[in-house]
């Protein structure tokens with residue numbers, strides 16, 4: 173008996189109606205991702221990468237097909253339950269960081285923990301730990317506008333992991349950074365995957381970033397056209 | 409669903425969007441200030457002019473006259489009024505004002521016979537009755553008037569061509585007494601232009617029981633019907649309502665001003681919230697991505713709206729209460745005074761209404777924000 177994959181997509185389809193025409197950025201995608209895997213998603217602009225990522229992150233819903241993550245069929249959850257699932261199960265890292273501008277780094281990282289009943293001392297401990305882990309603790313009282321892109325992304329990653337979700341998704345997390353910052357962010361993500369065992373799905377245009385992944389998926393026009401596993405033996 | 413630990417998020421939004429907050433709160437405060445001032449005037453008029461079941465005071469005026477300058481009754485009517493059954497006491501009053509039109513700072517002199525002053529029920533706060541008795545030009549000044557004009561015992565002041573010396577500051581349960589200066593009747597009859605020995609403006613008549621009020625009024629008017637100066641007698645509240653008719657009408661109209669203020673508050677807060685929600689489409693999508701339920705987002709938006717509205721409401725109501733308390737305003741017209749006092753209940757009502765308007769202003773933007781599909785929000789910006 174084989175254990176079920178952590179992420180299981182079956183005929184996963186997302187279509188948008190735009191006036192009379194229907195756009196289908198994701199078409200009948202089948203995909204299995206085991207727990208702890210690191211998957212890079214590549215493909216030309218408009219190929220459906222973000223659409224797939226949003227479905228996996230539970231901030232969008234499939235039009236057809238099924239999406240089961242950690243044994244939960246996301247398509248069957250109510251909006252409120254899906255929100256609760258996101259809070260517990262997934263951290264999202266955006267290309268443009270998406271920090272809340274009126275909140276400090278510390279307060280941004282604290283946000284996911286505000287959804288949990290926990291002593292404030294414990295909340296503080298976890299936020300401090302996440303900031304420490306992403307190497308941005310010294311900037312905890314800075315506002316996003318006072319941080320560089322690389323620093324903002326560290327805060328965003330701290331926010332994504334503070335609630336300790338098993339799954340991280342990242343949409344071009346280094347797309348807006350210079351080479352040096354990009355490399356630093358990549359090595360941080362790799363550590364989260366290797367050392368903390370986070371399952372990581374990352375959209376990227378950059379082959380050097382993709383090279384860190386154990387597996388690279390190529391999307392084209394909403395379909396999976398290639399599935400490279402150069403480092404497959406590393407995953408176990 | 410909303411929890412105390414979420415509240416700091418709302419405070420931070422309000423505090424850290426400082427310009428928006430100051431502008432909105434300032435606007436709301438101005439509107440609520442006006443609303444509370446209007447409410448205070450409404451209450452003042454209602455208090456002064458709504459007939460009460462326990463009312464025992466009648467005012468006897470010259471028939472078909474509406475102004476203290478033209479109501480001229482012979483002082484000797486007093487003896488005939490006293491003789492009417494159920495009349496407990498009669499005080500002849502000569503009234504002189506420095507301004508016959510409506511105003512907020514009018515000085516009203518009331519000339520009373522020395523022996524009647526005891527029956528007015530005045531409480532002496534400063535000075536003494538003896539001092540008043542001792543001087544022909546002495547005045548007992550109502551508390552509000554003294555505060556408004558900064559008058560103290562021993563000081564002289566003049567108005568309407570009459571110069572008096574303050575012998576005491578007085579208070580009483582009768583609202584009229586707050587804003588008048590009581591002087592000796594013969595002194596005022598001599599001093600005032602168009603004065604005249606033996607002439608008074610009105611008689612204030614106390615009846616033994618409230619249920620006899622109407623009958624006594626009719627009996628008085630019947631008594632003088634065939635005299636040279638016939639009378640018109642009415643309960644004091646009705647008299648004030650008649651004398652201050654124009655002001656009462658205008659104040660009644662300001663009710664609409666009050667409603668308009670509330671509408672302005674609603675518009676201001678709704679505008680601020682709609683704009684900020686539009687500005688924060690992405691921010692709300694981020695929160696939802698982190699696992700905030702859409703209902704929680706909506707609740708946070710409504711709370712922010714309530715907080716803005718409450719801050720403005722409290723500031724406006726507080727300012728109105730302060731101004732009214734320090735200003736001791738009285739609407740005076742034709743010699744009757746309607747004291748406009750700070751009203752804690754009106755202030756509380758204002759703050760409560762502000763909170764309600766906050767809810768109303770926040771609901772629609774909150775509902776809209778909570779319905780937006782999350783993924784769309786990231787693409788839209």
Ligand SMILES: Nc1ncnc2c1ncn2[C@@H]1O[C@H](COP(=O)(O)OP(=O)(O)O)[C@@H](O)[C@H]1O
Pocket residue numbers: 188190195196197215216217218219220221222223224784787
């Ligand atoms: N909400 C939407 N409405 C209409 N079309 C959409 C919507 N979201 C995405 N699309 C379309 O789907 C296609 C794939 O988009 P996306 O997944 O963002 O591509 P990628 O991330 O690979 O660049 C694009 O052509 C885009 O215009």
Ligand SMILES: [Mg+2]
Pocket residue numbers: 221222223343
């Ligand atoms: Mg994309």
